[in-house]
Structure formats: structure tokens, C-alpha cells
Amino acid sequence: MENTMVFDLVAAGISQRRVLAVLGLSRSTWHYRLNPREGVPDPVAHEARAYPNRIAADVRNQVQGLIRDGWARGHSVDHSFAVAWDAGILVASRRTWWRIAEDIVDQTQRPVVATRKGTRQPRTMPVLVATGPGQVWSWDITDVKSVWSRVVYKTYSIIDIFSRKIVGYRVEEREVDDLAVEMFETAIAEYGPPEFVHADSGAAMKSSVLKTALGDHGVSLTHNRPYVSNDNPYSESEFRTMKYRPNYPGTFEKSLSSSLCSGLIYK
Numbered sequence: 001m002e003n004t005m006v007f008d009l010v011a012a013g014i015s016q017r018r019v020l021a022v023l024g025l026s027r028s029t030w031h032y033r034l035n036p037r038e039g040v041p042d043p044v045a046h047e048a049r050a051y052p053n054r055i056a057a058d059v060r061n062q063v064q065g066l067i068r069d070g071w072a073r074g075h076s077v078d079h080s081f082a083v084a085w086d087a088g089i090l091v092a093s094r095r096t097w098w099r100i101a102e103d104i105v106d107q108t109q110r111p112v113v114a115t116r117k118g119t120r121q122p123r124t125m126p127v128l129v130a131t132g133p134g135q136v137w138s139w140d141i142t143d144v145k146s147v148w149s150r151v152v153y154k155t156y157s158i159i160d161i162f163s164r165k166i167v168g169y170r171v172e173e174r175e176v177d178d179l180a181v182e183m184f185e186t187a188i189a190e191y192g193p194p195e196f197v198h199a200d201s202g203a204a205m206k207s208s209v210l211k212t213a214l215g216d217h218g219v220s221l222t223h224n225r226p227y228v229s230n231d232n233p234y235s236e237s238e239f240r241t242m243k244y245r246p247n248y249p250g251t252f253e254k255s256l257s258s259s260l261c262s263g264l265i266y267k
Contacts, residue, residue, distance in 0.1 A: 002023060002025065005019075005023065006020070006023070006030070016030075055092055055096060055100075059091050059092065060100055062089075062091060063091060063092055063096070063097055064100055064104060066080055066089070067100065067101050067104065068104070068109060070083070071109045071110055071111055072109070074111045075111070076111070077097055077098055077101045078094065080097070081094050081097045123225040123228075124225075125225065125231065126198065126222045126223070126224070126225070126231055128161070128196050128198055128222060130160075130161050130162040131162070132162055133160050133162045133163040133165065134162075134191060134192060134194055135162060135194055135195050135196070136160070136161045136162065136194055136195065136196045136197075136198065137158050137159065137160055137161070137167065137187075137194045137196070137197045137198070138158070138159050138161050138197075138198045138199065138232060138234040138235045139156070139158040139159070139168075139180075139184075139198075139199050139205075139235060140157060140199060140200060140205075140232060140235035140236070140238075140239065141154050141155065141156050141175055141180075141202065141204060142154075142155050142157075142239040142243075143155070144171070145250060145251045145252070146251060146252055146253065147252070147253055153171050153172065153173060153252060154171070154172050154173065154174060154175045155169065155170075155171050155239075156168075156169060156170045156171070156172065156179065156180060156183050157169040157235065157238060157239070158183065158184070158197075159234050159235060159238050160191075160194075161198075164234075166238075167187045167190070167191050168183045168184065168186060168187030169183070170182075170183050175202075175203075175204050176204065177203075177204045177207035177210050178209060180204050180205075180207075180210055181209055181210055181213045184197075184210070184213065184214060185213070188217055193214075193217035193218060193219050194219060195219070195220065196219065196220050196221070196222060197219055197221050197222075198221075198222045198223070198232060199221070199222075199223060199224075199232060199235075200223065200224045200229075200231070200232045201224050201226065205223065206223060
């Protein structure tokens with residue numbers, strides 16, 4: 001019926017392209033409808049066609065056998081793959097092993113491999129109580145954007161959680177534990193050592209250099225629980241206050257970043 005409509009409308013003087021557009025037919029479909037391709041005597045499905053990197057049937061059977069043997073021992077596909085490679089059986093990629101495993105009809109043989117998910121021991125939430133200034137300090141490092149793409153400056157800051165006073169800060173190009181030690185030494189020289197210093201679990205915060213330096217002043221360190229982002233609320237709130245102020249410039253030049261941060265949050 002479509003063919004008849006096309007022929008009639010074209011004969012009436014309407015362009016073929018417009019007729020096909022109205023009927024929702026592509027030009028290629030119409031072309032091959034009038035000029036069909038020659039049929040293939042024995043067509044081969046795409047999944048059965050050969051190509052240079054196709055896994056041979058004997059190799060596929062070998063991998064299936066290794067996977068089944070591993071399943072019988074309670075091993076995962078990854079474990080069986082690693083064992084085979086250790087034994088010198090380098091027949092296919094890890095992803096190919098998984099594809100072959102998915103094609104195995106009897107999936108009831110697949111073992112339930114234990115994972116570490118949900119096996120973490122509960123950690124006690126760190127609780128520090130300050131009844132006066134100079135007892136508990138909290139510190140952190142945040143990024144401030146520069147005027148150059150993909151370049152940020154590191155803003156170090158120490159806050160007294162009782163008075164909310166910023167007892168130390170600096171702006172650097174790197175996040176280094178030695179710079180943090182210098183900042184703490186300056187703050188302790190001016191305000192005296194606190195009883196506790198709390199921080200998150202970053203590399204600079206948990207460094208042995210900082211731990212030793214603060215330990216020499218009799219300061220104890222506490223840290224966030226693993227995978228908990230809100231165990232350091234005072235420092236996080238401090239940086240949010242800075243970055244959400246109406247006069248926050250958004251980007252800094254190195255020569256101005258320290259003084260601007262000081263003017264934005266520390267005064």
C-alpha cells in the first residue's frame with residue numbers, strides 16, 4: 001500500500017523526498033525496497049561469524065572447564081583466572097573469562113564468594129568536650145581556586161572549638177605535613193599547647209611527623225572514623241563560612257590568597 005501511495009503522489013507532481021518524509025520512510029529503506037540486496041544462500045548469524053580475535057571453541061571449552069573446577073572449590077572467576085595465569089595458562093583476558101562464565105548454562109554451580117562489604121567493625125564516634133579555650137583544637141586543609149585552570153592553593157587552618165578563634169592558618173601550593181608542623185609550632189608558641197587536636201584522616205593529618213611534633217608538646221591526636229565525612233564539623237563549618245560569604249572572590253592569585261583568606265574569615 002505504501003508503494004502505491006508513493007508512486008501515485010510522485011506521479012501527481014509531489015517530490016519523492018517529501019512523500020517519503022510524510023510517510024515516515026527513509027530514503028535508504030525506499031531504495032532497498034525497490035532494489036533489494038541479493039540473498040545469501042546460507043546466512044551465518046553475527047554471533048557465529050568468525051573474526052580475527054574470536055576465541056576458538058577449544059579455548060572456550062578449556063576456560064569453561066577451569067571456571068567449573070574453580071567453582072567446585074568455592075573459588076570466584078577472578079581467583080580461577082589468577083590461578084590459571086600463575087600456572088602459565090594465558091588463553092584469554094579476565095573480561096573474556098567473565099563472559100564465558102555468564103554463558104555457562106548451569107549457574108547453580110557458581111559459589112557465593114564472601115566479600116568485605118558489611119564486615120567493617122563499628123568505630124566509636126570521637127567525642128571531645130571543651131569547657132574553655134585552649135583545650136581542643138580542630139584543623140583541616142581546603143582548596144581555594146586560583147586564576148589558572150586546574151591550579152588550586154591549599155588553605156591550612158586551626159580553630160579552637162570553644163571560642164571559634166582561628167589560632168593558626170597559612171596558604172600554600174602543596175599539602176605537606178612539614179608545613180602543618182610549622183603552623184602548629186607557631187600557634188603553640190603564641191597560645192600554648194592544647195590537650196587535644198582533632199582532624200580528619202588525610203595523609204597530612206595522620207602523618208608520623210605531625211604526631212611526633214605534637215606529642216613532644218603533650219598533645220593527643222584524634223581523627224574521623226573511616227568513611228565518615230562529618231566527624232570534623234568545626235573546621236568544615238569554618239571553610240563553608242569562608243566560601244559562602246557574599247564577598248568571596250572565588251579565585252585567587254598566589255600573592256593575594258593569604259591576605260584575602262585572612263580578610264575573609266580570620267578577622
